[in-house]
Amino acid sequence: MSKILIAEDEPSIRRVLVKILSEENDTYSIEEAEDGAVAIQLIKSIEFDLVLCDIKMPKHDGLEVLEKIKELQPEVPVVMISGHGDLDTAVETMRKGAFDYISKPPDLNRLLTSVRIALDNNQLKVENKKLKRKVSKKYEMIGQSEPIQEIKQMIDKVAPTDARVLITGGNGTGKELVAHWLHEKSERVKKPFIEVNCAAIPSELIESELFGHVKGAFTSANKDRAGKFEAANGGTIFLDEIGDMSLSAQAKVLRALQENKIQRVGSDKDIKVDVRVIAATNKDLKQEIEDKKFREDLYHRLAVILIHVPGLNQRRKDIPLLIEHFAKAVASENGNAVKEFKPDAIEVLKSYDWTGNVRELRNVIERLHILGGETISKDDVELFAAK
Template sequence: MAKVLIVDDEKSIRDALSDILQEEKYEVITAEDGEAAWDKLEDEKIDLVLCDIKMPKMDGIELLNKVSEEGVDVPFIMISAHGTIDTAVEATKKGAYDFIQKPPDLNRILVTVRNAIESSKLSTETKVLRKKVSKGNEIIGESECIREVKATIEKVAPTEARVLITGENGTGKELVARWLHEKSMRSKSPLIEVNCAAIPSELIESELFGHEKGSFTSAHKQRIGKFEQAHGGTLFLDEIGDMSLSAQAKVLRALQDKKITRVGGDKTINVDVRVLAATNKNLKKEIEQGSFREDLYHRLSVMVITVPPLRERKEDIELLVEHFLEQVATEYGSAKKSLHKDAVSQLGKYDWTGNIRELRNVVERLVIMSQDTITEGDVKKYVEA
């Protein structure tokens, strides 16, 4: 049940609004001026404030300003007499959700209150989701090699430089790409990801550049490719070492000309895209073997970031495990399990050929199979050497 605070120096208006909102199953509390309202805002969780403008001691605008200054996140609906409409409009510019003119209209009040509360809920949910996404994208670790990776990201992200991210499977190359995008000038535009290894070679060009209707047997309608989808933002080409040579030639041309042509089409389309690429292969060896273009390699590797394997940063294992324990607890809706020091030491004895991805899976397994505290014995029992 949403809780509404009504602030007005006229008792008759407070009582009338209270009756209306209580009939609609809102919990209602009242205050006769801004000072009394601030005391209630400090003491209770309020979902909405219906606030008069002209009041003694502290008026509605002063209360709105104080709430904003103190960082209290609650929507305001201002109640204004005819002579204070301009002030009410000014209040909406300062963050008030809306204003209602006296004498208040019943239907207008109920619709505005409902919309304000729903809008506030959506805003809160969005903030929580963004926080979760941001937290999920953290690069965890304080080892020297990870600090170097983070420092490089901070320097490179704000530029337009193309970046090649190298490292073994499971080290978190895609996480580096997301950080580069989030810290770039393009962060408000899309980050489009393409796993080049997961797309058959005969379809990769259509995936990247799109196709026109009828350009091949199964092309029943026009398709917009990843380059166009990423226009203004970032295109992340994961596992680029698995891309066919013909697709490599087209990617090279797109990077050189900043233009693409859909498969089966003849129209040239301008694209403004920053390209990040990642691979677990040694591209210089691939070049020697003739399976990767040297000119494309040089286009992609303006900056190279190498993500270290977990065996080279074992001092980060405890931080990573604590992070994953919290993550798993949130996903399962359960209490976070604790980790015994001996368990940390035991985890440090493994090679972690699957790197961070393997460690994440192991933590989830330990959460499922262990008691409230994960012990050295649990690690020995449930982790494959």
């Protein structure tokens, strides 16, 4: 249901507007204001999807009401209506943020078209906001244990800076969640977040993937191609599993960090980049340095801030919260009702040795959702999730 405010001091015009909007769509919820003061009071108490506002009104004119709307509900489209139409007035209303300007007596087809477009645009904005919230929720860090609280506090301190961060921890602990939150809470949040899994890219291709290449640089290079560092310009690049990166690529990453410059493979031309680097690894990089597999100078460049993500066995207090979170997520993905976990089932899951960490727990919850009963019992856990 769309909520519409009609701010108009002439009762006859208000009645006409209410009538045509009600006939257009009987689900519209319409509020009326006979002057600018009433309109502003309604704006303060109700969230509207659209405002139709006369310009000449007592107490507060339409331009004053428009300014107040943009202050209190900036996303709401406002269609201005005036019986004293002139170009200067129209320009002024649009400059102040009006969605449209219609002269009196209004052309009803034009008015209804404007209303439809304004409401459609507003609905799109609402859906985009919901989508962004869902994206953020996807990377939500679940847990109240002391280790997780410390990580959240560290993120709050570090995220607003451009300090490089090295995230350590085993497979499935959630290192990528930390990286995403560092970006989402940073000043670079509106810029790209580019993720590179260094372990998944063949060593002979990693340099081209990171820095791009020019046509003819190698056999299959049939055109110029930008790399991940250029794609992340202004934003954040997340180098996951950096311990698997070749020494040759490490040297180029070190130069990029030192000079904020890269070179595409096959080119000697410098390209300036402004990129925040966040790296993660499940390896002991100090041991890798001892074994001559990782550059010590790169390690010190990356490890300005160290964040260690503990395994699930070190944060068992969070398991009930994670079970609840994953149960809701799995149910939503499958379009089913959320299954309740009995206390004894939760206790059994808390006792397991979670070598695969949070990722393994998530898989087990999905398995129990599919194979278990309407309510997940201890027997279900022992039958379908036995360790």
